[in-house]
Amino acid sequence: MVQITAKGERARQQILDVAERLFAARGLHGTSVRDVAGELSIPTASLLHHFPRKERLYGAVLHRIAEQLVEVLDRGTAGTGDHATKLRRLTRRFWRWSQARPDHCVLLLRDMLDRGARIEEASRIPLAPVIERCAAFIREGRAAGAFRPIDPVMFVIHLAGSVSYFGVALPVLARAVGRAPQSLVRDYRRDLKESVERLVLVDGGES
Numbered sequence: 605m606v607q608i609t610a611k612g613e614r615a616r617q618q619i620l621d622v623a624e625r626l627f628a629a630r631g632l633h634g635t636s637v638r639d640v641a642g643e644l645s646i647p648t649a650s651l652l653h654h655f656p657r658k659e660r661l662y663g664a665v666l667h668r669i670a671e672q673l674v675e676v677l678d679r680g681t682a683g684t685g686d687h688a689t690k691l692r693r694l695t696r697r698f699w700r701w702s703q704a705r706p707d708h709c710v711l712l713l714r715d716m717l718d719r720g721a722r723i724e725e726a727s728r729i730p731l732a733p734v735i736e737r738c739a740a741f742i743r744e745g746r747a748a749g750a751f752r753p754i755d756p757v758m759f760v761i762h763l764a765g766s767v768s769y770f771g772v773a774l775p776v777l778a779r780a781v782g783r784a785p786q787s788l789v790r791d792y793r794r795d796l797k798e799s800v801e802r803l804v805l806v807d808g809g810e811s
Contacts, residue, residue, distance in 0.1 A: 616654050618644065624665045628711040632662050632718055666715060666730040669708050673734045676701050681741045687750035688805055694741070695800050698763070699793060702771045709771040735760050742804070751804050759804065767796065 622643045626635045637658050641648040655661035680694030702709055712731070719729075738760045745751035770777070770792055778785040 612654070615650075619651055619654055619661070620665055620668055623661050624668075624711065625707060627662060627665055628707040628714065631714050632658075637661065663730070665711070669712065670730040670734055672701070672708075673731070674737060677734065677737045677741070687745040687748055688801075688807075690741070691745070691751075691800065691804055692797070694738075695763070695797060699767060699796060702767045703789070706771045706774075709768040713768055713772055738763075745804070750806060752806055754804060762803075763800065 619640065623635070623640045626639055626643065630639075635658075637651055637655075638648050640661070641651045644651070651661075655664060676697045677694065680697045681690045683690075685693065715730075735757065739756035742751060742754065742756035742759050746753060746756075774785055774788065778788055781788070
């Protein structure tokens with residue numbers, strides 16, 4: 605196994621940072637390895653040393669985002685508190701993550717659109733562990749009698765889909781309804797919290 609030096613890891617992360625931004629803006633097919641190398645002002649060969657193929661680079665970008673989401677889930681559902689407290693914490697952390705990195709939401713939505721046409725070619729889906737961990741938390745809450753008998757996977761789809769779409773579409777939505785983005789963000793965040801609690805908690809969040 606090849607050892608990666610600290611310098612090599614720094615270079616790798618810099619490549620991923622730039623590739624992430626370009627893939628989010630242009631998609632997989634609209635971004636070349638040469639584009640990424642050009643943004644970094646390094647020879648294309650240097651980039652290929654770390655990522656021999658564009659698909660390998662793209663996969664590493666998605667994997668890093670998935671790892672961040674797993675951390676969001678773990679931090680939200682671990683530690684003290686009952687299931688209702690953990691659900692609120694998880695929703696809050698996921699919301700903050702989406703607001704801090706809207707480019708991640710764009711990239712994940714782009715990937716789902718692009719991957720749909722070639723899904724049979726995918727050996728693994730980067731978001732699969734994220735979906736399963738979140739669904740496992742909902743199952744645990746149901747078994748404890750804290751959550752309603754909802755479909756765990758459907759909950760993940762609703763939560764991730766709504767938050768991701770809002771993060772991507774906010775500028776257009778604000779223009780369409782004639783409201784300031786800050787106003788929409790404030791109201792959406794409040795409604796998200798209330799909707800999740802009504803949907804999931806046995807007491808409807810009336811604690």
